[in-house]
Amino acid sequence: MKMSVREAINLTLHEEMARDPRVVIMGEDVASGQGGVYGVTAGLTEKFGVARVIDTPITESAIVGAAGGAALTGLRPVAELMFIDFLGVCLDQLLNQIAKFRYMFGGQARTPLVIRTMIGAGEGTGPQHSQILYPMLAAIPGIKVVAPSNAADAKGLLAEAIRQDDPVVFCEHKALYMDECEVPEGDYVIPFGKARTVVQGTDITLCGLSRMAVLADQAAAELAAEGISAEVIDPRTLSPLDEESILASVSKTGRLVVVDESNPLCSMASEISGMVAEFGFDYLDAPVQRVTAPHTPVPATPCLEKDYVPSVADIVRAAKKALAY
Amino acid sequence: MKMSVREAINLTLHEEMARDPRVVIMGEDVASGQGGVYGVTAGLTEKFGVARVIDTPITESAIVGAAGGAALTGLRPVAELMFIDFLGVCLDQLLNQIAKFRYMFGGQARTPLVIRTMIGAGEGTGPQHSQILYPMLAAIPGIKVVAPSNAADAKGLLAEAIRQDDPVVFCEHKALYMDECEVPEGDYVIPFGKARTVVQGTDITLCGLSRMAVLADQAAAELAAEGISAEVIDPRTLSPLDEESILASVSKTGRLVVVDESNPLCSMASEISGMVAEFGFDYLDAPVQRVTAPHTPVPATPCLEKDYVPSVADIVRAAKKALAY
Amino acid sequence: MDYNLDELTRAYRLMKTIREFEERIRSEYQQGKLPGFIHMYRNQEAIAVGACLDMRNDDYIASTHRGHGHCIAKGCELEGMMLELACKQDGLCNGKGGSMHIADMTKGMLGANAIVGGGPPIAAGAALTAKTLQTGGVSMAFIGDGASDQGTVAEALNLAVVLQLPMIFMYENNFYAEFTRNPKPEGRIAERAGAFGMPSTVVDGSDFFAVHAACREAIERGRNGGGPTAIEAVSARYYGHFEGDPQAYRDDDELRSQREAGDPLPHFLADSRVAALDASLIAEIDSSIFAELDRTVEFALAAADPTPEKLYTDVYVNYEGRAMQ
Amino acid sequence: MDYNLDELTRAYRLMKTIREFEERIRSEYQQGKLPGFIHMYRNQEAIAVGACLDMRNDDYIASTHRGHGHCIAKGCELEGMMLELACKQDGLCNGKGGSMHIADMTKGMLGANAIVGGGPPIAAGAALTAKTLQTGGVSMAFIGDGASDQGTVAEALNLAVVLQLPMIFMYENNFYAEFTRNPKPEGRIAERAGAFGMPSTVVDGSDFFAVHAACREAIERGRNGGGPTAIEAVSARYYGHFEGDPQAYRDDDELRSQREAGDPLPHFLADSRVAALDASLIAEIDSSIFAELDRTVEFALAAADPTPEKLYTDVYVNYEGRAMQ
Numbered sequence A, B: 001m002k003m004s005v006r007e008a009i010n011l012t013l014h015e016e017m018a019r020d021p022r023v024v025i026m027g028e029d030v031a032s033g034q035g036g037v038y039g040v041t042a043g044l045t046e047k048f049g050v051a052r053v054i055d056t057p058i059t060e061s062a063i064v065g066a067a068g069g070a071a072l073t074g075l076r077p078v079a080e081l082m083f084i085d086f087l088g089v090c091l092d093q094l095l096n097q098i099a100k101f102r103y104m105f106g107g108q109a110r111t112p113l114v115i116r117t118m119i120g121a122g123e124g125t126g127p128q129h130s131q132i133l134y135p136m137l138a139a140i141p142g143i144k145v146v147a148p149s150n151a152a153d154a155k156g157l158l159a160e161a162i163r164q165d166d167p168v169v170f171c172e173h174k175a176l177y178m179d180e181c182e183v184p185e186g187d188y189v190i191p192f193g194k195a196r197t198v199v200q201g202t203d204i205t206l207c208g209l210s211r212m213a214v215l216a217d218q219a220a221a222e223l224a225a226e227g228i229s230a231e232v233i234d235p236r237t238l239s240p241l242d243e244e245s246i247l248a249s250v251s252k253t254g255r256l257v258v259v260d261e262s263n264p265l266c267s268m269a270s271e272i273s274g275m276v277a278e279f280g281f282d283y284l285d286a287p288v289q290r291v292t293a294p295h296t297p298v299p300a301t302p303c304l305e306k307d308y309v310p311s312v313a314d315i316v317r318a319a320k321k322a323l324a325y
Numbered sequence C, D: 001m002d003y004n005l006d007e008l009t010r011a012y013r014l015m016k017t018i019r020e021f022e023e024r025i026r027s028e029y030q031q032g033k034l035p036g037f038i039h040m041y042r043n044q045e046a047i048a049v050g051a052c053l054d055m056r057n058d059d060y061i062a063s064t065h066r067g068h069g070h071c072i073a074k075g076c077e078l079e080g081m082m083l084e085l086a087c088k089q090d091g092l093c094n095g096k097g098g099s100m101h102i103a104d105m106t107k108g109m110l111g112a113n114a115i116v117g118g119g120p121p122i123a124a125g126a127a128l129t130a131k132t133l134q135t136g137g138v139s140m141a142f143i144g145d146g147a148s149d150q151g152t153v154a155e156a157l158n159l160a161v162v163l164q165l166p167m168i169f170m171y172e173n174n175f176y177a178e179f180t181r182n183p184k185p186e187g188r189i190a191e192r193a194g195a196f197g198m199p200s201t202v203v204d205g206s207d208f209f210a211v212h213a214a215c216r217e218a219i220e221r222g223r224n225g226g227g228p229t230a231i232e233a234v235s236a237r238y239y240g241h242f243e244g245d246p247q248a249y250r251d252d253d254e255l256r257s258q259r260e261a262g263d264p265l266p267h268f269l270a271d272s273r274v275a276a277l278d279a280s281l282i283a284e285i286d287s288s289i290f291a292e293l294d295r296t297v298e299f300a301l302a303a304a305d306p307t308p309e310k311l312y313t314d315v316y317v318n319y320e321g322r323a324m325q
């Protein structure tokens, strides 16, 4: 069935809540509002009631921390952190509590918890509502990070995230919510740590994260028009990362462009670049190109914001640079 | 004069407070206590009074945020975040406020602010008091990150940090506090973005961050005993990073080991590795080796903690691997 | 309290300016001429104006996402504001802040804030500057009813009490946080703040005179070393959370009666103290406001966008590394 | 309230066990036989025991850095605790948590916490589990006077009120936060919590009966759907902040009188209700405690360390990537 990312997430929440009574939803405006600013949780209260779809105050530490405590004691919460930018006000509960429960308690704990959160620029909402920030989370041992780029992956990965016994941060790019594609019906689960090959190719690998996988796909089409065969890889989960698929692709193409909307330093682009430089050194015929946002905040003005976000043209340019090497 | 890192920091705080009446110190136990758990701020209250050496409640968001607000309006605060692990409870004020003031206010603001904080493992204090976490900060546009590895650098870099008009996080590795070396007397300022070449060498470059520069130095000595000439680079400031010096060294040696006590993913080790793989591709005769802590929390038990922290032996092993390539 | 003609004129002019500024940008926004999110302040005008009327340029305010009224009350020029809302180069923040991050350092306006609860720690820092440099200045944080729950607010309350800061916690209870009615009874917010150990009071936020009297007392207390004060001003939100929110969650009767009861302008004009403001004077003020708005809107919409290189400026005062080149 | 012999015996045994457990580990620590930081609970024993005496295994507690007393009161076995404090393989947390992160899921002990204020949101989540699954369980957060300022605590208070959670905020006011005397007057903490909209009370924390009566009421309120309660128990700290802190900042007279007045054991034994506990029974209990401590200390110190591969286990339930291999 064709549906949008927003619809796929909403559907999956319905299915997983129906499947397991321990799944609860919590967050700001998720229930009595209109299912959040983008309506992603719409209809859940009507179906499952306010005991399982819980409106919280605007206190992200309490939301995330309580979700952690609930997960530790038998629920399977899906908590919403409205924008990932709000990580700043609740990081401790993820970094020092939830991520570490299992390890520091010597394996006693399971923390089956999903934090759904919106990422990304493109809506003119400025420096505090447009960040990516998943590198901070991918860096944390004990956390898993997922970033689907289309509706089908959103469904399969969210179902897997909710059924996992580890804490997962599920990053929804807000500029993708309305993107539609065919989504498998019924029970559909995508295992973590398995990249998707969006396009097969032989000349260069384009590895795009989250929405950047969509742009990499467009860039591959442009390159194809010029006779260049680009392979496009969407890792889908950032931690765990499917290093094998990326390395296998680079072993074939010899060239890599990593496309990441986040700021450049200590990013997933750096991580993937460093990883390939270490484990795929012999495959490389040219330096890995990192295409990222610049080392600046996200400007509010749309005229600068469009330059801030990596573009198809940036990807094509980086690919050609690698190919010309 | 020979002094320890702790003494050098204490001395610099005295000097900078005497030099500029707008410099104030704030934090938990900095004043009426004994100058903090490690005595780093000892004696300041007696000298400068409680109006400029300010004990705060245990509320890191308020400490960091108030330091930010004070910096924005005319003071030059040096705030203490006791352990960098507590970043979790105050990240927003750094990430979304302080780091972005200047940019999002269109260049109107200056935020001359230093956050002093302790990093690192080795004291048996377990998962929530032993982290490195500077990659999260180095990733943030608008923040500078400094990590001295000895008393002389601590003095020169702290003086520079306090005199800068940008927000700086100053990372003090607690296992270095008692390390002594010669420290220049009088006004001594080290510019940011200038690495220090600890040892010159020709066969391989060892780039060590914070305390890992000390271990890299020791590894170089071990390698020298085997006839291997290792160059040791201590970047000293992580953002800005002196990429030129690292690249220049690799252009000479053709091989690089990056040593970083942080967890591996999206780390400074990844950043430097990715950077060299991109801009120093032609120099490299072997894959860049990253020596980091594993992707695990810091265990409390000293017997595992010692394996957690990269060791001299780990560095030597990585160097030999690169050399054998 | 007695009011002279100048005070009454200023109060009326400011409230009316806020009202018409907002109606005007609302209409421009609906026509798609302004980017991002905007949040209307209608029916809370008496709060901003009552709060700021006695303030000087070296008094500070930290605002919220709903900040236009605070800006105008604190003396920001309409032209700079309009340019900023249109995200133009010569806006108060060069278009990089937009509505949610608008700031004016020359007026002591330390920024709107898209992080709920982000402002109070910053305002506490500005109060610390005033106290330390003995300027006699005060600092005020505006805080929504929803924001009042945020941990940062509690921390700032406590810090202000402990350090006896010249600070005012100006709560704006408009009954809603986004789409969710705040469950707290009226007065609970003031009671909470009071329990931290500061004088606190509840006022009718649609009554300029009530707000102003409470703020005058609080500001004087602050200037005279008497420490912080909390004021809960109650006035229902008129429009939706942001422009475009149809408020389906609010029932028509509630809305109609709250809108009428909460309008500060008739409330003000009906007060016997305002007799001195005669109809012709009001007409004159009104027409000058409309003329100014016409001028600034036209000017702002025609003004230049930031040039592309501005994406990279003002991240730091200076940065000694490649990431900023 | 009436007490039967079993209750009195349990109360005495637990308080005495905490006292002697701590004296014993203190002496082992001073001999260098235990790693890390440890924080002594002496003179607060009546709080933990009064708080937990009526609790079941499906009631939860979230503890603090000063958590040994809470563990014992909640029913953790001394052997597992002692092994954990010695950081051994068979400790409650396999030695990975140590004193500051000790936890026992089977007993509803959700962890000591080295992040001040880290526990209350987690405890709120456990209360949410109890409420959602209708177990009749309650959840309690222990909170120091210093921790009471932390924003997370305010957020948890508010969440507990809004969701009417079966939760108890058990404040332990021992007058000090590290080396700094808490400036809050006695009772301020309870007043604050009360102002969030829950019943709150102040009790003498050295009086088991006072603490227990307040907690029994609070627990029953929670079990019966009556929502949260706050209790401020006051009892001065006996030893330094952590073992090794000489408390130079506390004057001898203050210390002597507080130590004597705050000892809960004579306080308990002098109560007429305790007459039933005769001297021989007490002697029997005491000697069994000493015997158990001798046994567990000997056992723990001789026990096996975690084997090296344990560094890498229990970060996740399962992880599908190289980072964990």
Ligand SMILES: Cc1ncc(C[n+]2csc(CCOP(=O)(O)OP(=O)(O)O)c2C)c(N)n1
Binding pocket: A028, A058, A060, A082, A086, A089, C064, C065, C066, C114, C115, C116, C117, C143, C144, C145, C146, C147, C148, C174, C176, C177, C178, C237, C241
């Ligand atoms: C930390 C954080 N959490 C959530 C949001 C999303 N958000 C923006 S405004 C708002 C409601 C704020 O309500 P209130 O404080 O009452 O202010 P009002 O909008 O009524 O003026 C929310 C939840 C945010 N911007 N920041």
Ligand SMILES: Cc1ncc(C[n+]2csc(CCOP(=O)(O)OP(=O)(O)O)c2C)c(N)n1
Binding pocket: B028, B058, B060, B082, B086, B089, D064, D065, D066, D114, D115, D116, D117, D143, D144, D145, D146, D147, D148, D174, D176, D177, D178, D237, D241
């Ligand atoms: C977030 C955070 N800030 C600071 C510290 C350092 N610290 C550890 S214990 C402590 C004092 C806590 O005082 P209180 O809550 O009164 O508990 P007590 O030690 O008296 O039991 C401090 C500041 C910490 N561990 N976590």
Ligand SMILES: [Mg+2]
Binding pocket: C144, C145, C146, C172, C173, C174, C175, C176, C177, C178
């Ligand atoms: Mg509101």
Ligand SMILES: [Mg+2]
Binding pocket: D144, D145, D146, D172, D173, D174, D175, D176, D177, D178
């Ligand atoms: Mg205390």
